Amino acid sequence: MSTVGKVIKCKAAIAWEAGNPFSIEEVEVAPPKEHEIRVKIVATGVCRSDAHAINPNFKEGLFPVILGHEGAGIVESTGPGVTQFKPGDKVIPLYMPQCGQCKFCLSPKTNLCEKISKIKTAISDQDLMPNGTSRFTCRGKQIYHFMGTSTFSEYTVVSETSLVKIDAAAPLDKVCLIGCGFSTGYGAVINTAKVEPGSTCAVFGLGGVGLSAVMGCKAAGASRIFVIDINKDKFSLAKELGATDCLNPQDFKKPIQEVITEINDGGVDFAIECIGNIAIMKAALECTTVGWGTCTIVGVAVGGQSIPVSPMQLIMGKKINATFFGGWKSVDSVPKLVSDYMAKKFNLDALVTYTLPFDKINDAFDLMYEGKSIRTILVF
Template identity: 55%
Template structure:
């Protein structure tokens, strides 16, 4: 076959035409991949809380992510075609598209200090490819791709540095979760916090990111893992992932950080914030012990401001953030898939609902009501 024979394809996609409105299933055109791009047949995608944020909390961030928009950044699929210059992927490969690239050549990729490659970053943040345009359109109108991915479409096109080739045996309706939430929470514990054996931890928020953080704390052999959430229905699941204690802030008249300080005799060694709430971030920091306590922010928010009492930092606490769990995306995601295949990592347990693409708006309802941890959307 030749590049000249690759044509645009027509497929179903869930399009967000404007903020705060339900998604609409449309027949969209997906253009052929250009140089260093890959077109993917998306088999399954998770719905992440960030998708909900971009749609329903769209405020200042709307300037960054114009509409119409195909959301979704937690997908898995099969390579359908490749553009000129692509050497690492072939049609038929199983892959996970990545909202965080890894070019392997820039200063950040070559440094062990960060995973935050910035190649094509500015463009993907506004939903376009390296050339400034999207590959998805509707009746000639450009439709933007969330974070350069847009996995709520049966086909999408991504950069070849934003793609991980994975095991041919991997179940795509499970490993799609490694495209964002599970990797972020698990990495927040094992990479960003570097949780130590025998330590004490508190995880704030028991969505997919928080439960994955609990799983990471357990993998690191923490002695005590305190799960914190206002929804007690999530406690049983948290204990299954490794939590030793579960605390509902609504059960206490005092601030939750004071409760945790008393429970632990001075504070936890590690606190992980997995909500994206500035108030919870402050509580997480203040729940750590002075001298060496570390608080890692994994919950996503773009426009909020966190309040920090300077004395809390002066007394030796560490406050840091993590993006995609500090994983080097292209090289790490295939290893995480292998860990799942070898029963070293849980994924099935995160999935509470499975829905077809035409019922995708129900997934937002499940998320808003707190019924779901992860809903996986089947696109075919």
């Protein structure tokens, strides 16, 4: 029986308030309106940004909400005016939209789009569809959207500027990682830091984003890749993906930035911070060489904290920048990244520690908090 034009009842994980576990509920998902698409989510990753959104210390978000932004699925139906998608298309929802028409989309200088740049903070304030309404209800209550994607629902509705069609042969339980974690870490190296062949790099944090950055450093031809993490269990995988030196800050009496500068003749050429801790961001900048060292910030700090940077470091030639979705223009780049994965140009599979049924979402978050998983994929 066709579901086109009808309300769909399905399973979703709802965050009713900050700090509490997700509740698996039956939700009602309304049909897509003009320039919207309803997508059946097949697989979704669990990302630290989802945890930030329900962390009471992060910011005041709107509740109840359906989180999730690292998903992949199949188009179920399209709203009026949609011409680029049809039912059955394999797709990846995009928290970084690309309308293709605004001054940002038309500029090669940024991957931002005005569809998101007018949002106060991209992490939590995309809480309704562009017309100011929600497509989700549960127990008679409106449920908020998240980052324009809300992939923690078996069906979701997204704007056509926040969706991209991908290779029909792509395994959705792997390429969902291109929706956030992999693209962010890999792109931070390739697009934002612009790591050069023969250079030296330091990657702080070996979660899914950090390990993707290691892959980026390897692909860019870095000659030496330091990785820094307090979880030694992640070092073997980091080496498989290209790391040359694995450092645990707890093994040293000196600050890790001093250790790196002593080991590597005054510091590395590039440092990539993938944790979201301002003290680590400071350390990452300080471990780069004077003259030309570049520190790229990927992590998002809790509570809107600021990085304590000495102007003298900048005067002496060090640089600091940051990345959002790895600098990729999403609609243009995501299909190409999927194709590169299919051509075995990088190893997404290595990032997947567990694949669990969607009902185990709270277990997946526990595994992340406990440092026992790189990425856990939830499948419906």
